[in-house]
Amino acid sequence: MSVVQKGGAAVASASRRQFLKAGLAGGAVAAASTVAGGALAAGDPLITEIQDWNRYPGDGVDAFPYGKPSQFESEVVRRNVPWLTSDSISSINFTPLHELDGIITPNGLCFERHHAGIAVVDPQQHRLMINGLVDTPLVFTMADLMRFPRENRVYFLECAANSGMEWRGSQLNGCQFTHGMVHCVMYTGVPLKYLLEEAGVKTSAKWIMPEGADASAMTRSIPLEKALEDCLVAFKMNGEALRPEQGYPLRLVVPGWEGNMWIKWLRRIEVGDEPWHQREETSKYTDLLANGKARRFTWVMDVKSVITNPSPQAPIKYKRGRTVLTGLAWSGNGTIKRVDVTLDGGRNWVTARLDGPSLSKSLHRFYYEFDWDGSELFLQSRAIDEAGFVQPTKDELRAARGDNSIYHNNGIQTWHVNPDGVIENVEIS
Amino acid sequence: MSVVQKGGAAVASASRRQFLKAGLAGGAVAAASTVAGGALAAGDPLITEIQDWNRYPGDGVDAFPYGKPSQFESEVVRRNVPWLTSDSISSINFTPLHELDGIITPNGLCFERHHAGIAVVDPQQHRLMINGLVDTPLVFTMADLMRFPRENRVYFLECAANSGMEWRGSQLNGCQFTHGMVHCVMYTGVPLKYLLEEAGVKTSAKWIMPEGADASAMTRSIPLEKALEDCLVAFKMNGEALRPEQGYPLRLVVPGWEGNMWIKWLRRIEVGDEPWHQREETSKYTDLLANGKARRFTWVMDVKSVITNPSPQAPIKYKRGRTVLTGLAWSGNGTIKRVDVTLDGGRNWVTARLDGPSLSKSLHRFYYEFDWDGSELFLQSRAIDEAGFVQPTKDELRAARGDNSIYHNNGIQTWHVNPDGVIENVEIS
Numbered sequence: 001m002s003v004v005q006k007g008g009a010a011v012a013s014a015s016r017r018q019f020l021k022a023g024l025a026g027g028a029v030a031a032a033s034t035v036a037g038g039a040l041a042a043g044d045p046l047i048t049e050i051q052d053w054n055r056y057p058g059d060g061v062d063a064f065p066y067g068k069p070s071q072f073e074s075e076v077v078r079r080n081v082p083w084l085t086s087d088s089i090s091s092i093n094f095t096p097l098h099e100l101d102g103i104i105t106p107n108g109l110c111f112e113r114h115h116a117g118i119a120v121v122d123p124q125q126h127r128l129m130i131n132g133l134v135d136t137p138l139v140f141t142m143a144d145l146m147r148f149p150r151e152n153r154v155y156f157l158e159c160a161a162n163s164g165m166e167w168r169g170s171q172l173n174g175c176q177f178t179h180g181m182v183h184c185v186m187y188t189g190v191p192l193k194y195l196l197e198e199a200g201v202k203t204s205a206k207w208i209m210p211e212g213a214d215a216s217a218m219t220r221s222i223p224l225e226k227a228l229e230d231c232l233v234a235f236k237m238n239g240e241a242l243r244p245e246q247g248y249p250l251r252l253v254v255p256g257w258e259g260n261m262w263i264k265w266l267r268r269i270e271v272g273d274e275p276w277h278q279r280e281e282t283s284k285y286t287d288l289l290a291n292g293k294a295r296r297f298t299w300v301m302d303v304k305s306v307i308t309n310p311s312p313q314a315p316i317k318y319k320r321g322r323t324v325l326t327g328l329a330w331s332g333n334g335t336i337k338r339v340d341v342t343l344d345g346g347r348n349w350v351t352a353r354l355d356g357p358s359l360s361k362s363l364h365r366f367y368y369e370f371d372w373d374g375s376e377l378f379l380q381s382r383a384i385d386e387a388g389f390v391q392p393t394k395d396e397l398r399a400a401r402g403d404n405s406i407y408h409n410n411g412i413q414t415w416h417v418n419p420d421g422v423i424e425n426v427e428i429s
Numbered sequence: 430m431s432v433v434q435k436g437g438a439a440v441a442s443a444s445r446r447q448f449l450k451a452g453l454a455g456g457a458v459a460a461a462s463t464v465a466g467g468a469l470a471a472g473d474p475l476i477t478e479i480q481d482w483n484r485y486p487g488d489g490v491d492a493f494p495y496g497k498p499s500q501f502e503s504e505v506v507r508r509n510v511p512w513l514t515s516d517s518i519s520s521i522n523f524t525p526l527h528e529l530d531g532i533i534t535p536n537g538l539c540f541e542r543h544h545a546g547i548a549v550v551d552p553q554q555h556r557l558m559i560n561g562l563v564d565t566p567l568v569f570t571m572a573d574l575m576r577f578p579r580e581n582r583v584y585f586l587e588c589a590a591n592s593g594m595e596w597r598g599s600q601l602n603g604c605q606f607t608h609g610m611v612h613c614v615m616y617t618g619v620p621l622k623y624l625l626e627e628a629g630v631k632t633s634a635k636w637i638m639p640e641g642a643d644a645s646a647m648t649r650s651i652p653l654e655k656a657l658e659d660c661l662v663a664f665k666m667n668g669e670a671l672r673p674e675q676g677y678p679l680r681l682v683v684p685g686w687e688g689n690m691w692i693k694w695l696r697r698i699e700v701g702d703e704p705w706h707q708r709e710e711t712s713k714y715t716d717l718l719a720n721g722k723a724r725r726f727t728w729v730m731d732v733k734s735v736i737t738n739p740s741p742q743a744p745i746k747y748k749r750g751r752t753v754l755t756g757l758a759w760s761g762n763g764t765i766k767r768v769d770v771t772l773d774g775g776r777n778w779v780t781a782r783l784d785g786p787s788l789s790k791s792l793h794r795f796y797y798e799f800d801w802d803g804s805e806l807f808l809q810s811r812a813i814d815e816a817g818f819v820q821p822t823k824d825e826l827r828a829a830r831g832d833n834s835i836y837h838n839n840g841i842q843t844w845h846v847n848p849d850g851v852i853e854n855v856e857i858s
Contacts, residue, residue: 044556047556047558047568053548053549053642054642057518057545058545058643060517060518060543061517061543062509062522065506067537068672069669070677078490079494080491082491089489089490091490100668102667105668110496118487120487125480127473127475146753149796150530153785213480214483217483238531238667239531239534240498240538244499245493248501249499317572318576324577326579353578356580356582
């Protein structure tokens with residue numbers, strides 16, 4: 001394995017101005033004109049001639065009451081993998097992480113996972129029932145829920161199966177497919193605690209079971225302690241109503257815990273004194289170990305990160321010089337404290353720059369700027385959360401749990417960068 | 430004017446649990462079943478019968494590669510006012526603030542203001558030039574810009590003319606129209622400082638003039654100090670590419686300053702030693718005073734707030750009991766320190782609850798929960814920012830500046846709530 005490391009630590013400690021100068025000086029003369037923008041090219045028609053968009057007015061403000069992306073961004077979409085499941089109504093599509101930046105996922109690009117397709121629920125007819133071990137069983141209309149105090153929180157939502165196919169080696173070539181079962185939006189909702197208090201939870205209660213109104217009638221068992229701690233009954237994402245595929249008009253938000261528990265089209269919450277052992281917490285969403293036993297109730301999404309650019313779907317276009325490496329890190333335990341990156345498959349690590357709001361149980365954005373000399377690279381990132389957990393290698397995960405697992409793979413991902421800028425999903429030991 | 434004030438201060442100091450109990454106890458018996466959700470209604474078909482969405486599977490994950498809102502939300506759109514301008518290509522549409530919550534505006538609902546319609550710019554052909562008082566004039570492709578360090582920041586963008594028609598009294602009935610020229614997203618971009626450093630700013634430079642690539646070729650003068658402080662050359666909003674109507678593929682972000690300066694379709698930045706006195710900073714975007722002189726260079730958007738619910742487009746549906754009042758506050762000076770609200774037109778003020786991230790030069794969300802007895806209300810909010818500025822009354826603004834102004838109205842807004850829950854835009858003195 002070739003080692004490429006161009007003074008990353010020195011760059012990280014230098015001032016920005018120094019870095020920019022170093023970047024220019026470091027580039028070959030031939031490359032300098034594209035590294036930082038060319039000097040004025042007198043004959044370039046893109047500079048000297050008037051473009052059509054400068055010559056003719058465009059559409060007016062009445063053209064798109066609800067706006068949509070540019071025609072030049074038509075490839076920035078969620079993608080599914082048809083062979084992955086037998087039917088698209090019980091399948092997944094993936095967030096195009098390699099096309100995004102920052103920490104907010106636009107609503108139209110949030111990955112979906114359904115068990116019976118997208119339910120189309122009329123909010124006027126929707127009801128939320130709370131029953132079981134409560135003093136007063138209650139039924140809420142959407143209008144009823146609007147009368148309770150609300151909270152706004154940015155949370156990531158990750159499917160427990162995200163990166164699941166990586167357990168047994170590299171299979172899918174692109175972070176959209178290896179890590180795209182995660183998104184992050186600002187939710188608005190009523191703390192579930194207030195609704196449970198309204199019904200009056202009996203002292204014998206220990207668990208809740210939320211249930212969806214779709215044709216799969218999804219159910220999961222959640223400890224009452226978590227329900228009272230930070231769960232939201234949410235009706236808005238990024239300011240507007242939930243999207244149909246995200247549970248419109250109502251979903252449960254279970255911060256930091258696996259996405260399957262965030263029941264969509266939420267219609268009922270039963271309060272009980274023991275877990276219900278439903279299908280989705282016995283035959284599914286448990287982790288089969290090498291000895292044939294299964295881990296259960298593995299709810300928290302562990303500390304994890306991935307480099308989104310460069311990555312297989314986003315090769316390096318410039319063959320030399322300044323390169324911006326960026327990615328995402330997150331943890332169900334809270335905030336991300338630090339992200340390290342390596343260009344040489346783990347021989348040398350440097351600390352990445354975290355940028356933007358650092359919010360508990362939210363995505364975090366990291367960057368690392370370096371000069372590339374065109375040699376092959378083995379890119380990895382490793383996140384550390386505020387609880388001190390360090391993202392493990394895939395080998396460490398397999399040593400602990402065997403390789404039967406599908407869920408909860410938070411192992412370090414490797415991208416191999418060829419000298420031509422083409423990138424592949426690989427594993428190194 | 431009738432005075433209605435139901436112990437708001439006491440409610441604000443009580444614990445949440447006490448508040449919920451008080452809310453129930455305070456409601457008439459007849460209202461209790463709708464205040465907090467009804468007791469289980471055995472015969473209600475919405476509870477006892479299986480709905481179609483529970484019976485039949487929905488669309489699969491391949492149905493909408495880029496998602497869209499629910500069919501039940503078709504009225505949640507930007508709206509323009511056809512009589513406001515002579516042509517829709519030089520006009521405004523408004524964010525539906527009364528339909529939103531939290532602080533993030535979804536990209537499809539961000540208000541637009543154009544001077545020559547929506548330019549459709551090919552990013553492959555787009556260039557950004559830096560010229561004027563620089564050591565080396567430079568031209569950047571979009572790919573060049575991707576090689577500079579990026580930042581992610583949540584900022585509000587407000588048109589200087591927002592609430593402009595309120596200077597001479599109430600005219601438009603709804604916060605979408607009185608206050609809807611504001612939105613708030615997370616931008617990703619390159620600090621302008623890095624690009625200017627790359628070109629090398631001459632010591633005589635004091636101003637920059639960004640220029641747009643659309644048919645209006647919008648230009649404004651901006652002090653170099655601001656350009657170096659926090660301006661971004663942005664290419665993403667809420668994670669994805671800028672929308673066409675927001676300047677795709679590149680716009681200038683000028684945090685806290687009036688929206689007209691946030692040049693869209695950014696193609697050139699000239700560096701100079703004095704302002705250029707362009708059309709949009711002389712005949713427009715100046716503030717005509719009573720004595721016939723005009724204030725100029727009034728860039729900062731002053732501390733401001735508005736109650737978004739209840740409001741004329743969002744009347745109170747329940748006629749009694751628990752009501753959630755909510756709204757937005759923002760300031761070009763930084764964060765919001767406090768928001769006060771009154772139910773009786775200013776006789777009694779209580780402190781609202783700020784919720785969600787408090788980010789500099791970003792929208793802030795506030796709430797105030799109270800019990801309504803059905804009497805008429807005069808709702809107002811008053812924001813105070815971290816610099817200590819207090820939102821003024823409209824009369825105070827007029828006393829200082831006369832009533833010729835269009836721009837920079839940050840006066841306190843009043844909504845009159847009738848006993849039937851219908852709400853109107855009014856002024857009280």
